[in-house]
Amino acid sequence: MFKRFFLILILLTIFAAGSAQPADPADYPTLTALEQAVIPVRDRLLLGRELLGITEIAPPPTEPETYSLGERRSFKALNTSVNQIFQFEAELKGIGEHIYIWIDTRSDVTIENAQGLADIFDSKIYPETRDLWGVEASPGIDADTRVFGLFTIGLGSSVAAYYSSSNTYPSEVVADSNEHELFIYDLGAAGEDIDAWMVQSTTAHEFQHMIRDNMNDVQDSWLNEGLSVFTQLYLVYDDGAWSATAYQDNPETQLNAWGEGNTGAHYGGASMWVTYFYERYGLKALQTVSLTNLPSMTAFDHYLQAAGEPGADRLFADWVLANWWRDTDLAEG
Template identity: 30%
Template sequence: MFRISPFIFILIFLTACTLPFNQPILTEGATVPRPQNAATAPVEEQTEPPTAIPDTQTQPTDIQNDTTNGATTDNLEELANTTPADRDQVALVEALTGNDLPEFARTEPLDVQVGDTETFWVSDILNDSNYEVDARLRYAGPHVLMYFETAVDDQIRQEDIDRAAQEFEERIYPRNRALFGEELSPGVDGDTRLTILNITLQGAGGYFSSADSVVQEVNRFSNEREMFVVGLNSFPVGESSYGSVLAHEFQHMIHWHEQRRGPAWFNEGLSTLAEDLNDFGDDNTTILHIQNPDIQLTTWSNNAAQTGQHYGTSQLFMRYVYEQYAQDGGLAQLIQDDAGNNLAAFATMAQQTRPDINSFADIVADWAVANLVNNPSIDDGRYAYSLLPETTTPVDLELNTINDINQFGADYLTLPTGTTTLTFDGSDTVSLTGATPNSGQYAWWSNRGDDSVSTLTRSFDLRDLTQATLQFSLWHEIEYNWDYGYVAVSTDSGETWTTLEGQTTTKEDPQGNNAGTYGLTGISGKPGIETDQGEVGQWIEEQMDLTPFVGQEIQVRFWLIQDDAYNANGMLIDDVRIPELDYVDDFEEADESWEGQGFVRTTGTLPQQWTLRLVKEVGSETIVESVETNEAGQANISVNDGETGVLVVVASTPYTTQTATYTIQSETR
């Protein structure tokens, strides 16, 4: 995961439109996707369709943001119980290649001495590639090996290196482990010491890459060490900021070991909290949330204009949770409970202190009020915490106006004075992905999540066939060149899998993440486009040749494999056909023959939930009231003469990044 310096963040924030969009955009204290999935040697992309499959691809169909398709909405509890598997990079490559791979590069500690020179792979964020650097070992201690790029290491004083290493060994290392858990040790390199590589790094201030924690047979860019990288040009040794990036990236290393699927918003919030709790303070992005609080807490973005806001948002929220509920002993528990995905874990912890907390949305709404008032004397003290740079400023309510709001973002609306009755009318449904099923009311959705694997599997009997073709309707928005979907066949009951070549698959593998040779990535119908450029997926018709597998019983599996730190809307499958079997399934009826792990049969529409708080000033007293909405998303709000009020609006539907809408009408009595 990657972190950028404050200077680079300001430059990116001001010039976002000029930056390349085919790689993660970084901010201070931030991390972004890094190379870490399975791969074999790079191969050239196959641009011609398979010769055994006729080119009958239809024209793509644009997907509109229509959230109604005649079906009932999905059950949120069912979605909560549909969990993708953790991404085990070694097991995936073994399954998709048929090769037996080692888990460890060595079993004995590294035989290294101060002064030794090693060659390391480094990620070039700006150019979406990888390159090698030479670095010299300048410090070897009980917990850490510190290497410095040979091109600059003669400019670094040994006393500064020793001082920084001792700060890590004696303060940051034990503090992070006490707060968050433990790193993988001894790990892939057989050594209990972790490695810190210090180089001149363009585009980032530092990063942790889980690709380094697997053998090179799994990812060819692996350094086969538990390690992270620091950019000396952003965080010079000898300055306090250097220690902050060590605390930040070490939390990512611990988090990856303790809970592989921790999503970026939660993982980053804890890394910025690690800086704070190691006494390095705020990373200067928190003010961005206060200035624009309508940013979705529970997601991440590669968009340069939003990345800083996401860091500020996650840092403030995790600081609030830490002070109000977790304290030192609770952060590791949240990680182990996968709280970033299992949002109910936050409520479970909060209920130990405040039994009236019923949901994650309640915590977010209370935090939103704290960002408005930050006053520990109100109620039981839940509306206050430190680190807040200033309180947010509400805007005047505009009546009868359609307002957009992000899920788990917040709007602050100053209400009219005088005795007033308000009617809040929020949308009662929201799209899951921005797409609807290709036909009818149902399709299969891959789910989404960092460092995760989703599969959809069914058996077919091809013993009486001499040729066979798999056809299906496909929609996807998958992080380009980092996350991949696959269609694969197994003839040995799922032990190994052969990926199928289609009309839109690719063999390109710039980051070592294309584990299955023929992968689907990016936006369906719009090849080569990043998911953060405002483009949306299109339904396309795909087909793949099953003829090599005729005469056998087979399993067909759809996969989505996602790396850490960022994920997009995922993949939808509809209208699966094998004409030679006279097999057609539009998924309108549930079929238990299809087995989903992470995949869920969906209408594409969710019930929109709302969490409202009314903050009233009555004389010298501040009163916070919870406002309940009905199933239609409606509520009545009253403000009496002599009172002033601010309505805090939180859209609170999980699993989606699609916006909600609401209007407010007023009738003065």
């Protein structure tokens, strides 16, 4: 009885809001200007010259370097728990058509496991994620069409893997850059069976970030993460359910923000929003929004109003109600 009463109350609130006279945008010029402002992309090369006084930047290579199985190289990674960069040695243990797999020499990951991940990246993760979102920078800063998958130890207590655009800049501008398009994984989270489905899922997540960095790097963090978790779900790696539960346990979590506390709830809210939009309007609509050069919620509002829909505020109200009711038999889910 209470649930039915609460549903009626929410519907009355929505309809009352929908029947109110909209405010004239001219009454709020500052708000309108903020909503329409396009923040310039951070150009780290330009900033390096202007703020760091950098005058000499070596030209990028025009031909990729050749690597062989068993070769060893030094790399850098970030320990997020102490916010410190550390250096380590890694061995090349897997080579695919589109990826190199490098393993920290302190680990016992086998060539078979490394090659297994390279193979599944080539056959599934690479083509399907590109079909969804577009392409990574290829060739990248190293003139190579292959990306790097780098496995090490000690990324921090809460990090399974990460992609950082810092690695795509020359070391003159970003001193700790590896100067490759790469993902970095923590072996403490991945384990030694790095071709397991969990690592495949993580790879799809991080590859979306790499593509997003090339296709639309002004996207807000919360939406970028939502698109990555959606990618895991869409590619039938369904481990995103844990974050949805985290959000449902903390529904007060702000959707269009990214805090330092309960990140699980942020991942969950973002992925549930993206999935709800996809189920309501389809994949092409989501792809269009993902490429819109507008702040996150404004991008949804822009698409919806162009399609003759009420807008993002109304969709958000529908989404909140759907999360509370959780009944797919109701109209529109």
